[in-house]
Amino acid sequence: MKNSGSNENSLLRIENASISFGGVKAVRDVSFEVQKGAIQALIGPNGAGKTTLFNLITGVFPLDSGHIYFQGQDAAKRKNFQRVSMGIARTFQNVELFTGMTVLENVMVGQHVRTKTGFLGAIARLPKSRREEAEIREKAMHWLKFVGLDHAADSRAGDLAFGWQRSVEIARALASEPQLLLLDEPAAGLNANETGQLGDLMRQIRDLGVTLLLVEHDMSLTMEISDRIVVLDQGAKLSEGAPREVQADEKVIAAYLGT
Numbered sequence: 001m002k003n004s005g006s007n008e009n010s011l012l013r014i015e016n017a018s019i020s021f022g023g024v025k026a027v028r029d030v031s032f033e034v035q036k037g038a039i040q041a042l043i044g045p046n047g048a049g050k051t052t053l054f055n056l057i058t059g060v061f062p063l064d065s066g067h068i069y070f071q072g073q074d075a076a077k078r079k080n081f082q083r084v085s086m087g088i089a090r091t092f093q094n095v096e097l098f099t100g101m102t103v104l105e106n107v108m109v110g111q112h113v114r115t116k117t118g119f120l121g122a123i124a125r126l127p128k129s130r131r132e133e134a135e136i137r138e139k140a141m142h143w144l145k146f147v148g149l150d151h152a153a154d155s156r157a158g159d160l161a162f163g164w165q166r167s168v169e170i171a172r173a174l175a176s177e178p179q180l181l182l183l184d185e186p187a188a189g190l191n192a193n194e195t196g197q198l199g200d201l202m203r204q205i206r207d208l209g210v211t212l213l214l215v216e217h218d219m220s221l222t223m224e225i226s227d228r229i230v231v232l233d234q235g236a237k238l239s240e241g242a243p244r245e246v247q248a249d250e251k252v253i254a255a256y257l258g259t
């Protein structure tokens with residue numbers, strides 16, 4: 001069998017991924033792996049292609065060329081909701097909640113996203129059997145408790161402070177029972193205290209057996225929490241390694257200082 005350099009501990013494998021928007025090569029020929037059980041970060045200056053890579057992994061955009069394997073399966077052939085069923089969940093840079101729904105309802109939606117009809121049914125609030133509804137509600141409460149927000153279950157999501165809205169988004173992603181959780185700038189807009197709590201929460205999520213890939217600009221959090229870091233610059237992979245290796249890489253220092 002062809003060995004492309006991965007091992008059985010590999011959860012996600014990106015091979016030579018590329019996508020252009022008009023004339024802009026947003027992601028060019030990027031390859032890396034995420035190992036099961038890791039907390040891995042994707043960093044790089046503004047416009048480096050980090051969110052675009054998340055959008056390729058989750059199926060928001062199709063690849064121009066390259067491959068994305070999740071647990072050895074060709075994920076790039078699947079639609080975005082099918083990738084959720086495979087075990088890939090995400091949060092968004094700008095927090096995308098249903099602001100008019102309650103906190104609990106937002107998390108309940110997370111359990112329906114494994115199927116397209118379930119997701120649409122949840123949004124349209126189609127009736128379910130009482131037992132099924134009760135189970136979904138109970139599980140959603142479990143995840144709210146996990147992120148420390150069970151007391152806010154009945155609040156309107158849009159009324160919560162921004163940091164708490166992020167936690168609701170994380171609870172919703174966890175409710176889809178992912179194996180890989182992609183967090184897009186989870187510390188953005190959080191104060192130092194909230195960022196510390198976020199770090200603890202990420203470790204607790206990892207301890208559940210969920211692998212984490214995060215895009216983050218907060219370097220002290222990233223360096224402290226990550227097992228491995230991939231650095232992008234202008235769409236291409238610039239460096240990869242343990243936090244200390246990446247921090248000492250002159251190419252990385254030059255990209256961040258703009259020299």
Ligand SMILES: Nc1ncnc2c1ncn2[C@@H]1O[C@H](COP(=O)(O)OP(=O)(O)OP(=O)(O)O)[C@@H](O)[C@H]1O
Nearest residue numbers: 021024025026044045046047048049050051052053
């Ligand atoms: N839907 C799109 N249409 C056109 N251009 C896009 C689109 N999405 C991203 N781009 C371009 O691709 C490049 C990479 O953008 P991307 O948002 O992935 O960078 P990033 O590393 O996430 O940046 P930041 O740290 O500022 O969020 C940028 O030049 C951006 O303008």
